[in-house]
Amino acid sequence: MKVTICVGSTCHLMGSKTVVERFQQLVEQHHLEDRVELSGKFCMGKCGEGVSVTVDGVHHAVAPSDAESFFEREILAKV
Numbered sequence: 001m002k003v004t005i006c007v008g009s010t011c012h013l014m015g016s017k018t019v020v021e022r023f024q025q026l027v028e029q030h031h032l033e034d035r036v037e038l039s040g041k042f043c044m045g046k047c048g049e050g051v052s053v054t055v056d057g058v059h060h061a062v063a064p065s066d067a068e069s070f071f072e073r074e075i076l077a078k079v
Helices: 009-013 016-029 064-078
Strands: 002-006 037-041 051-055 058-062
Touching: 002 016, 009 016, 016 037, 016 051, 016 064, 051 064, 058 064
Parallel strands: 002 037
Antiparallel strands: 002 051, 051 058
């Protein structure tokens, strides 16, 4: 599974660093290093909706406060 998090300036201001760090922790915690690939990308063209995250190409907007529940729902439940 490929998970891409926007690290462009708008998403950075909305907390993308927090989302990245939390996803990294959760991947390690659930021992998914060989099943989930985390990557960053500059501007994904959805500025203003929240931190842009794609999971296998499907776009989502994630708030840092929802990073863990998003991970459980969209990543953990599908690997």
